[in-house]
Amino acid sequence: MARYTPPEQSKIGQLIDVVVLLGLSLGALFVPLRMGLSGAAKVVATPVENPTWETLGQTAVQAAQYEALGYTPATAHDLILARFDYSFEWSSLILMAVLIIGYFVIMLRLSEQEYKDVINEKFGE
Amino acid sequence: MANTDITSKVMDGMGPHGTKVGLLRVLGPAHVWALGVGIVLVGEYMGWNFAVGKGGAYAALIACWFAGILYTCVAMIDSEVTSTVAAAGGQYTQAKHIIGPLMAFNVGLYLVFAYTMLEAGNAITAGYLVSVVAGMTGYEGVLDQRPFIILVIMFLAWLNYRGVLATLTFNLVITAVAFVAIIVLFFATSGIIGTGIMNHAALMEGQAALPYGTLGILAAMHFGLWFYLGIEGTTQAAEEVRSPARALPFGTLAGIMTLLIAATLTWYICTGILPWEFLGDGVNGSVAPLFDAARLSGSTGLVWLLGFGTLFATLASANGCINDASRAWFSMGRDRYLPKWFGAVHPKYRTPYRSIIFLVPIALIFALGAPLDQVITFSILSGLLGYTFMPLNVILFRRKWPLDSIKRGYEHPFHPLPAYVLLALCAITYVAVFLGYGTQLIAMILFYVVVSLWFHFWRYRFVNRGAQFTMPWPRPKGY
Amino acid sequence: MATWNIIEYGAWALSALFGVLMIADWIKTDSTNSEEVLTSSREGELEAMSEDRRG
Numbered sequence: 001m002a003r004y005t006p007p008e009q010s011k012i013g014q015l016i017d018v019v020v021l022l023g024l025s026l027g028a029l030f031v032p033l034r035m036g037l038s039g040a041a042k043v044v045a046t047p048v049e050n051p052t053w054e055t056l057g058q059t060a061v062q063a064a065q066y067e068a069l070g071y072t073p074a075t076a077h078d079l080i081l082a083r084f085d086y087s088f089e090w091s092s093l094i095l096m097a098v099l100i101i102g103y104f105v106i107m108l109r110l111s112e113q114e115y116k117d118v119i120n121e122k123f124g125e
Numbered sequence: 126m127a128n129t130d131i132t133s134k135v136m137d138g139m140g141p142h143g144t145k146v147g148l149l150r151v152l153g154p155a156h157v158w159a160l161g162v163g164i165v166l167v168g169e170y171m172g173w174n175f176a177v178g179k180g181g182a183y184a185a186l187i188a189c190w191f192a193g194i195l196y197t198c199v200a201m202i203d204s205e206v207t208s209t210v211a212a213a214g215g216q217y218t219q220a221k222h223i224i225g226p227l228m229a230f231n232v233g234l235y236l237v238f239a240y241t242m243l244e245a246g247n248a249i250t251a252g253y254l255v256s257v258v259a260g261m262t263g264y265e266g267v268l269d270q271r272p273f274i275i276l277v278i279m280f281l282a283w284l285n286y287r288g289v290l291a292t293l294t295f296n297l298v299i300t301a302v303a304f305v306a307i308i309v310l311f312f313a314t315s316g317i318i319g320t321g322i323m324n325h326a327a328l329m330e331g332q333a334a335l336p337y338g339t340l341g342i343l344a345a346m347h348f349g350l351w352f353y354l355g356i357e358g359t360t361q362a363a364e365e366v367r368s369p370a371r372a373l374p375f376g377t378l379a380g381i382m383t384l385l386i387a388a389t390l391t392w393y394i395c396t397g398i399l400p401w402e403f404l405g406d407g408v409n410g411s412v413a414p415l416f417d418a419a420r421l422s423g424s425t426g427l428v429w430l431l432g433f434g435t436l437f438a439t440l441a442s443a444n445g446c447i448n449d450a451s452r453a454w455f456s457m458g459r460d461r462y463l464p465k466w467f468g469a470v471h472p473k474y475r476t477p478y479r480s481i482i483f484l485v486p487i488a489l490i491f492a493l494g495a496p497l498d499q500v501i502t503f504s505i506l507s508g509l510l511g512y513t514f515m516p517l518n519v520i521l522f523r524r525k526w527p528l529d530s531i532k533r534g535y536e537h538p539f540h541p542l543p544a545y546v547l548l549a550l551c552a553i554t555y556v557a558v559f560l561g562y563g564t565q566l567i568a569m570i571l572f573y574v575v576v577s578l579w580f581h582f583w584r585y586r587f588v589n590r591g592a593q594f595t596m597p598w599p600r601p602k603g604y
Numbered sequence: 605m606a607t608w609n610i611i612e613y614g615a616w617a618l619s620a621l622f623g624v625l626m627i628a629d630w631i632k633t634d635s636t637n638s639e640e641v642l643t644s645s646r647e648g649e650l651e652a653m654s655e656d657r658r659g
Binding site for chain 2: 607608612613615616618619622623625626627629630633637639641642643644645646647
Binding site for chain 1: 179224226229231327330331332336337340344398399403410421461463465487490491494495499517559560561573576577579585587594600601604
């Protein structure tokens with residue numbers, strides 16, 4: 001097989017490649033975050049008016065620890081009552097599975113293509 | 126100066142003048158152990174407690190042990206491949222030789238992201254710690270944490286740049302302090318010595334037992350990984366180990382056992398002292414749970430010990446992360462997977478200095494711009510993708526180079542059982558991340574899909590084909 | 605307490621110092637060495653010498 005000689009990349013080209021990669025990776029983290037789509041947000045489903053340790057569902061021992069940490073029922077309200085929402089659509093779970101499996105399949109296929117070239121050039125046809 | 130630095134990970138095979146400096150094969154199993162535990166131990170000091178938030182205290186313990194099984198598989202599989210590949214690039218080099226260039230590119234990015242995000246998480250924790258200390262010493266206002274977060278990253282980057290990678294002894298000492306601090310806290314609070322302040326029964330009764338039901342156990346698996354994330358970094362030392370055949374498996378598996386003990390003790394201490402809602406919220410509640418547990422112990426000595434333990438753990442870990450991430454970035458630059466500009470080595474310090482500098486602002490952006498759980502999730506997801514790659518890697522490795530074709534330093538037992546167990550646990554963890562952090566998961570996968578296409582159709586044209594296969598192996602079977 | 609404000613400024617200053625040190629050395633290194641020398645490192649030179657190969 002003919003030896004493949006890669007082209008030299010110009011300085012500008014190198015810079016553009018870095019910027020593209022950087023933009024993509026920052027986008028992956030900050031776009032969901034900024035759009036408020038990150039599911040991480042816990043929400044307080046049922047707020048309690050004028051909370052006491054009892055109405056927050058805390059036992060005496062638990063309340064004592066909160067007080068030792070410097071909390072009052074009012075300041076601990078959000079911390080104690082916030083919960084994740086684990087209700088999910090099966091369709092989105094399936095979408096996720098398809099996405100992950102698809103990603104690995106595509107990647108392994110393209111890798112295999114490239115790998116054959118590497119082996120042929122390294123060890124000869 | 127660097128000629129006698131036996132702990133340097135960057136001396137051999139890398140420097141323009143130092144490619145044949147004979148300092149390889151000097152480390153023993155204890156060093157491997159110290160390296161692995163050093164990077165990971167910070168996971169006990171912060172971050173794991175989000176697992177409590179996702180499923181409650183019991184769920185966190187179950188997740189802790191299942192993640193322990195996952196990482197035992199990771200350690201066994203990685204030990205076999207690395208004892209053969211024994212190159213500094215770690216999993217990136219493995220992927221390049223065993224699966225193919227695109228996989229290697231992805232694995233390289235997993236490494237860079239997992240370590241850079243872990244570094245950012247460490248810096249956030251260190252900044253928080255300083256603000257707590259300020260509050261404890263009577264500071265009234267709200268301390269600006271940013272200069273301290275920046276200082277941690279800048280200082281450690283500078284250390285790495287100078288090639289004075291905090292020497293292994295230094296890292297070993299501060300890691301040992303952090304580990305001993307956990308043990309001391311356990312004995313001081315558990316009632317084994319003196320009166321204990323543990324109150325598991327009362328803190329975990331009622332709705333606190335399993336607040337999300339059984340689904341919470343699954344969801345907690347997400348942050349259960351954090352107890353051990355980074356142990357696979359031991360294999361980065363493969364080039365400097367005296368006898369990889371013995372030292373790598375021994376050091377790595379001893380590291381995993383140490384972490385299993387440390388993780389279980391940490392869980393026991395924290396859930397016995399801190400209410401789960403506070404413990405489980407690592408952003409607004411307990412950023413550094415062991416430190417908070419010490420604060421409630423009423424002992425000033427313990428507070429300082431655990432304060433320093435937390436600080437040391439974050440610094441040791443961040444230092445290793447900068448080193449590993451910049452090495453992965455550098456390796457990709459050297460192979461032109463990334464612009465070759467990054468493949469430069471400092472002629473004097475023999476470090477991949479451009480990669481180190483380049484990753485500083487990225488770490489800063491994440492440390493200053495995102496909440497801790499998001500940063501950790503990013504790190505965990507990158508790690509998780511890497512763990513999914515490992516079983517594929519070892520299965521193909523055994524297929525392309527059967528046991529009698531190349532000598533292995535270590536052969537992991539029961540193949541292919543660990544590979545399938547690891548794959549199954551990874552699948553479970555994807556579902557766990559999906560519960561609560563589904564958008565990030567999908568954004569992350571989309572990112573890797575786009576980047577993969579970009580690499581295959583554009584970037585790969587700049588890469589030499591045959592020259593990137595550098596191992597002296599026979600032709601793979603079936604090619 | 606003013607002490608902590610001073611420490612805050614100190615942290616800013618130290619961060620800037622480390623940044624300047626790195627960038628200054630980076631520029632100096634790039635301008636005094638040729639690109640060929642800097643990027644002369646190759647993977648596997650070491651492995652080729654030390655790996656024992658069977659079969």
